[in-house]
Ligand SMILES: Nc1ncnc2c1ncn2[C@@H]1O[C@H](COP(=O)(O)OP(=O)(O)O)[C@@H](O)[C@H]1O
């Protein structure tokens with residue numbers, strides 16, 4: 001991917017949930033890296049493990065979930081920290097969360113605490129990491145509110161979440177996330193819960209932040225269309241694994257994996273904005289409880305072959321910087 | 334917010350009228366002649382007739398109702414059959430005694446249940462949570478009179494540390510307050526725990542953790558402040574129960590409160606006192622409800638700032 005040393009590098013990450021129904025292999029061997037100031041798009045249908053991957057990077061996996069394997073390496077100037085080995089409640093990960101890595105969530109309506117003022121919630125985020133006075137923190141919070149395009153930031157500072165619209169709340173969440181100048185911003189479907197016009201505004205804002213703050217972004221979405229104008233690189237996830245990864249142009253111009261092509265088919269054209277979620281892929285995501293045999297996509301794949309049901313294709317390069325997990329793209333299976 | 338306060342205050346008026354009506358009905362629905370009841374079973378006819386006339390029992394019901402309503406609204410709840418003192422005079426000091434007992438018990442229950450409930454939720458499904466759960470279930474299952482008698486046996490008779498009855502010093506308060514508060518503490522611990530577990534599962538908790546907030550801040554600021562909304566209501570209900578439950582505790586510990594006054598007045602058929610006690614109990618309940626509503630509105634910015 002990027003030429004520079006990666007900022008964050010995830011290696012063979014496995015996150016399992018031990019529930020009464022069995023073990024859910026939510027993330028089942030994922031590798032990716034994000035270089036400084038680059039944006040990685042993570043795409044996949046609901047339930048494929050995108051949010052769990054993001055939470056793992058934040059060190060936010062809690063019982064019944066557990067990181068059973070792999071590394072999450074955060075590179076600093078002089079050292080490398082493996083987030084997957086840190087105590088999720090410990091001091092070290094708390095110094096990283098909200099400071100070096102920040103996150104915004106899918107549901108702006110419920111992600112802000114309803115009983116505290118917007119401004120105070122941002123001030124709290126600042127004071128948790130920076131040794132500055134309360135007054136200074138307030139000034140910074142007001143500036144941040146202005147920077148994310150919230151009109152009358154001083155008044156908004158004093159308001160409670162219920163007094164803001166969904167789009168404004170998401171902007172406030174973004175302001176909070178950017179408050180300590182994180183090196184990596186994880187955006188977990190930040191526009192999914194918003195109206196289409198508001199979606200476009202928030203996307204514009206994210207793009208502007210990308211330019212102005214020089215932050216690396218992990219942008220999660222179930223909608224490939226959203227990625228196009230945003231990401232430098234893209235990974236496509238299916239059933240807790242990455243099935244294709246490539247630079248964004250490559251993904252759009254030469255998609256290799258049948259699943260990625262299926263997702264392309266479900267990008268709505270302007271004509272059917274109203275009827276979204278039209279899926280071109282038959283069937284549903286299988287249960288993550290099931291034991292994996294062969295290619296995870298085989299039950300839904302229009303090109304499935306004999307070998308697909310017995311052997312695991314594994315992620316292999318199909319072109320420089322472009323990998324896919326599919327037997328269709330192997331020289332001789 | 335102002336609108337809410339005014340509305341709730343106005344609501345007290347019909348509630349009070351309804352209570353007075355109920356008390357009037359109570360007096361007249363009880364089988365037997367009220368004049369005989371006031372005069373006593375063995376009083377001569379002439380006395381009974383005198384009372385009937387003096388109290389207006391010979392008048393039609395609606396006139397009696399109007400008179401009774403007017404008297405109560407002027408603060409006149411009648412005269413005790415026995416002491417011949419105005420009911421208000423014997424009820425007011427009793428209210429103060431009961432209020433002291435109930436509020437202290439509730440304070441005890443609130444502190445204990447907030448602490449144990451939060452700890453329980455923090456260690457959800459782990460050994461500490463299970464221990465708290467077992468102890469609170471034991472507390473819920475034990476009737477107040479059993480707790481009270483056990484406490485008397487252990488602390489007063491066996492250890493001889495604390496007085497058994499009366500309320501002449503702060504040491505007299507300890508056993509009744511704990512006896513009455515323990516049950517509420519047990520009930521409320523369960524409820525605080527479930528409110529806190531609920532709050533800790535919310536998205537804004539993930540946001541707080543994602544900011545890098547330490548767990549104590551997450552639990553005691555972000556979660557508790559939200560859980561406080563349902564908890565305030567539960568505490569209000571608890572205070573109501575504590576006031577009602579004080580009857581048993583007052584009887585066990587010989588506490589000169591409103592509950593014991595009411596029970597005694599029923600035993601001695603001192604109906605004006607019974608009426609007066611019920612009237613004040615009811616008024617206290619309404620007042621508690623009002624306070625709960627106001628605190629709730631104050632705690633929830635969605636109500637406070639609308
Ligand atoms: N708290 C949890 N308990 C049990 N299973 C979970 C939990 N969170 C996630 N999972 C499992 O992980 C899978 C992936 O979830 P998620 O990462 O949220 O998907 P998405 O790609 O839509 O963000 C889900 O299908 C679910 O089975």
Ligand code: SF4
Pocket residue numbers: 257258259295296297298299301302303304305308313325326327328
């Ligand atoms: S490996 Fe086989 S089943 Fe899997 S995507 Fe490729 S062709 Fe389809």
Ligand SMILES: [Mg+2]
Pocket residue numbers: 047050051052188189
């Ligand atoms: Mg998700």
